[in-house]
Amino acid sequence: MIDLRSDTVTTPDGSMRDAAATAPVGDDVYEEDPTVTDLEERAADLVGKEAALFVPTGTMGNQIAIREHTSRGEEVIADRESHVVKWELGGMAQHAGVQVRMVDGDRGLPTPEQVHESYVEEDLHRPGTGLLCLENTHNARGGLAITPERMRDTADAAREHDVPVHLDGARVFNAATALEVPVTDLTDHVDSVMFCLSKGLGAPVGSMLAGDAEFIDRARRTRKLFGGGMRQVGVIAGPGLEALENVDDLGLDHANARTLAAGLDEISGLSVPEPESNIVVADVAATGHDVETVLERLADHEVLATAFGPTTIRLCTHRDVDSDDIEHALEGARAALDC
Numbered sequence: 001m002i003d004l005r006s007d008t009v010t011t012p013d014g015s016m017r018d019a020a021a022t023a024p025v026g027d028d029v030y031e032e033d034p035t036v037t038d039l040e041e042r043a044a045d046l047v048g049k050e051a052a053l054f055v056p057t058g059t060m061g062n063q064i065a066i067r068e069h070t071s072r073g074e075e076v077i078a079d080r081e082s083h084v085v086k087w088e089l090g091g092m093a094q095h096a097g098v099q100v101r102m103v104d105g106d107r108g109l110p111t112p113e114q115v116h117e118s119y120v121e122e123d124l125h126r127p128g129t130g131l132l133c134l135e136n137t138h139n140a141r142g143g144l145a146i147t148p149e150r151m152r153d154t155a156d157a158a159r160e161h162d163v164p165v166h167l168d169g170a171r172v173f174n175a176a177t178a179l180e181v182p183v184t185d186l187t188d189h190v191d192s193v194m195f196c197l198s199k200g201l202g203a204p205v206g207s208m209l210a211g212d213a214e215f216i217d218r219a220r221r222t223r224k225l226f227g228g229g230m231r232q233v234g235v236i237a238g239p240g241l242e243a244l245e246n247v248d249d250l251g252l253d254h255a256n257a258r259t260l261a262a263g264l265d266e267i268s269g270l271s272v273p274e275p276e277s278n279i280v281v282a283d284v285a286a287t288g289h290d291v292e293t294v295l296e297r298l299a300d301h302e303v304l305a306t307a308f309g310p311t312t313i314r315l316c317t318h319r320d321v322d323s324d325d326i327e328h329a330l331e332g333a334r335a336a337l338d339c
């Protein structure tokens with residue numbers, strides 16, 4: 001089976017399993033786990049922030065950030081298709097008591113004009129805007145990579161209103177790779193960033209939330225509140241440290257994604273734009289089949305993908321598929337659909 005449902009499906013490699021077995025550990029709630037401390041320092045350094053916090057999931061990292069940046073009742077500006085809006089169970093309402101003001105961003109990024117228009121000043125009737133939340137690469141927009149210049153212009157618009165900016169950078173290293181810029185060119189413009197170790201970087205578990213030291217101190221308390229205070233967690237931070245070594249490999253996933261997209265696009269009835277990163281989105285409308293049928297047929301031919309939109313499916317490349325697997329996946333897709 002070639003599993004292209006997500007880049008979350010990778011399994012830990014030998015070096016990660018070794019790291020798990022040999023990591024020095026301690027009780028991280030007492031901040032005594034040296035492996036976690038090492039990971040947090042390296043992660044903060046990588047994204048150019050003062051401090052970082054190891055969290056079990058990207059969702060928890062985003063939710064902690066939203067709660068820390070905002071006060072109850074405030075509004076969060078975010079793209080309509082962003083993960084924090086679509087796929088975190090309305091967490092910002094539940095955990096932070098805030099409401100979202102959605103905009104149809106330009107390629108997933110709220111424009112400076114949209115930020116100005118969406119901003120609400122606190123008064124007797126209006127709650128005030130507490131946060132601007134960005135996402136890069138943008139998952140639901142098909143893995144689009146947002147340039148540093150656009151990030152800066154949008155973040156500057158928020159700053160004009162003293163509104164902080166959080167980046168859901170679950171795949172920010174994919175964005176930096178796609179744009180061929182240092183990741184700090186993307187993270188410099190935001191107050192906090194969450195990035196996932198457990199996606200393209202291949203760790204079995206874990207994400208990092210980074211920001212200034214005072215923000216991370218508060219985030220540590222909120223992580224505890226959310227039940228994310230973990231103990232001898234060096235056993236998963238060790239693989240996380242290994243994952244940081246994989247940043248330079250992401251270009252391979254992007255090349256595989258382009259090959260996959262080009263091959264799928266040749267299949268009658270599929271329309272597949274060239275991907276910017278590791279996410280391939282195929283429109284299946286013209287096959288005459290609905291999404292579920294296409295997914296079933298693909299699975300019958302050993303290819304796993306996910307439903308994405310009413311007529312689209314998503315296929316993600318990742319460390320556990322190589323160029324041979326991509327060829328096999330294309331053979332499977334041809335057999336499944338070219339009939």
Ligand code: TLP
Binds near residue numbers: 057083139168198207
């Ligand atoms: N994305 C998952 C699903 O939840 C959709 C996937 O398979 O792509 N931000 C972004 C941009 C994400 O894509 C994800 C996960 C998260 C946050 C949440 O990360 P986890 O799964 O670690 O909570």
